[in-house]
Amino acid sequence: MFGYIVKRIAASVCTLLFVAAITFLVMNAIPGSPFLEENTTVEQMELANEKYGLDKPLIVQLKNYLVGYLHGDLGTSLKMQKGTPVSDLIFHQGKFVLSIKLGILALLITVLVGVPLGCIAAYFRGKWIDNVLSVFSTLGIAIPNFVVATLLLEVLAIRLGMLPSVSGSLTDVKSYIMPVISLGLYYACYVAKLTRTSMLDAINQDYVRTAKAKGLKTNKIIFKHALRNSLIPVITYLGPLTAGLMCGGFVIETTFGIPGLGRYFVSSIIERDYPVIMATTIVLSALVIGMNLLVDIIYTFVDPRITLTGKGE
């Protein structure tokens, strides 16, 4: 078990390094420079490049970034807020916290709504409840989250005036409602479908039949025996779910005017602010890769059938 975890951590670190290298290369391939403005002279460009180390060979630049990250230094913004350390921009100005808060709440909604609905649908398989839930979850995964967001905004905030239209920095509880719903709806529907399928799968298994034969009550069979096993696919989905929520947040943040990490990332690409692009990508990737790692480790505890050698399958 210990060996497996060490191996997985090593693999995750490798992936993160790979992401860093790729991002760095891709970023440098973007035409344009952070210092390019209307009346920049060649000398000024060269001076600026020298000052921020952009004249060094790419491999040295990459090394500098990575060494910096190991020391907890995310670099200094070149353009968007010139001279400010990126860590200040991301962590202290609350951008990261905002995105994380939004993501965690949406994750909770996804799991707390999706799983029970999936169970209910499986429990009432073929009944009208199942059909209604099926229709809703199928619709839910067909509507893009920006449409949900704008419709909620239009109806609840502007027409009915029930909720604040600009969520801003998410200061009160009300301002969370619409962003979280529009971010979590797609995934909640997906998880509901996933749970229903795996639940039905579990119900047809032999151990459920044995439990039935032993005379256990249906509720107990479903919620104690079948549910545990049918949650495994949901746990596997947590990794992609985290990635989806963090990146889906980009659109939601744009729509609701929330100054989070996603919006910041998009504008940093457009502004060619290299250290900010690097740092944001690394932080978000670390989050997603870390979640994948966590899921892999949880997985081995939840499902003892999985081999711990790391080879899988």
Place this chain on the structure above:
Amino acid sequence: MPIIHLNNPKDLDFLKIPEDGFSAASDSEKENLVEKRKSVSYWRDAWRRFHSNKVAMTALIVFLAIVVFAFAGPLIVPYSYESQYRNSAKLGPMEYSKSEEMERTVLQEADAVFFTETIMGSLLSLSKGDYYIKQNNTTYCFSLEKALEKAMIIYNKDGADILTIGLTKDYKNGEFTTVTPLEYTIGEPSSDAKEVKMIKSVFPHVFGTDSSGRDIMARSMYGTRVSLIIGIIAALIVLVIGAAIGAISGLCGGVVDFVIMRIIDLIISIPSTLMVLLLQVVISEPLQKWFDTSTWGLARAMSDLGPGIVSIFIVFALLYWVSMARIVRGQVLQLKSMEFITAEKVLGAGNKRIITRHLLPNCVGQLVIATCLQIPSAIFMESFLSYLGIGVAAPMASLGSMCSDALSALSLYPYRLLCPAIILSVLVLTLNLIGDGLRDALDPRLKK
């Protein structure tokens, strides 16, 4: 007739069968071999299953309706997706602009009205020169000495072939105050004469127009076409790359398989949306440069699509093939160890025969399902990028970019968001349902 008794199958020795050990089959024996019912092929069987699936069939019909809307619609709607029609900005659904309203009134009273070219929504402006009109197999030719602004040509059915020209600025209370008879000749038009086409009716702006006067229905049709094409091409790219790599990985095994699987693991754990955003910005500009300079045929074809769309394809080719490769590899590995493949090998079949006759036909169901489900995800990705403003660029439109355009004046003109959003959602919904239906039809083992 000597009969060979086989008590023990090991006794069977073909070399020992006597020469008269065979005899012609009798008629009754032959009858058993006659095909009683036509054998049902895999696809026919799958179609039968799909056909009986009501949800999937409804989805298929709705999907086909959307395809017809997108591809055949422009034949009926006379507006183009990029033209900004004069005086027609910010019209609601089914509304007409002032000048169109006038055209409609004139059309009700006069028998036929002609306009130059086929530009709808802007009234006629005739420059100096020769013109001809074809009506009832007669060609009327006339020439104008000076340019006329806001003119209409009225063809009077009752008075046989009397052509008059009226100026619409003089159009009041259902009548033209100045109607000048037109001097015309009947016969062959001169070579540089322009044709004036007849307009029988003014087509409504069914979904309204946007703030620059572009018809939203024409744009929706175009956007649906763009989204569909993006979805299908991206899915095909994923299919080709994923299937090839997956098959190589599964068939070769060993080191090749190991390396490919590690690469797949790596790509899967990269947060793809981040990379897509980065790549999208990176690829677009060099692509545009390449399109501008290259004379290669492919570059020309792709420049019609625009760098935004092509970079979506590149991103799909780089990052999204992994799940397809996994599916194909899994299938190939599973099939490779099946008895019928072993039997085929024992019978002396080569690799080529095994791949084309056994592996491919057995994978094809899975491939079709995965490809079909890939289309909506590509459409989603495109709309996501266009919504953030880095996908399809104006004047091109996709459903995502139309949604994004609608945001600025959402409260005043909600239909500008609703029209493309509903089409997008229905498209994705039907494709998902068709995919599920295909899964049940092509892979009945999965159905519970």
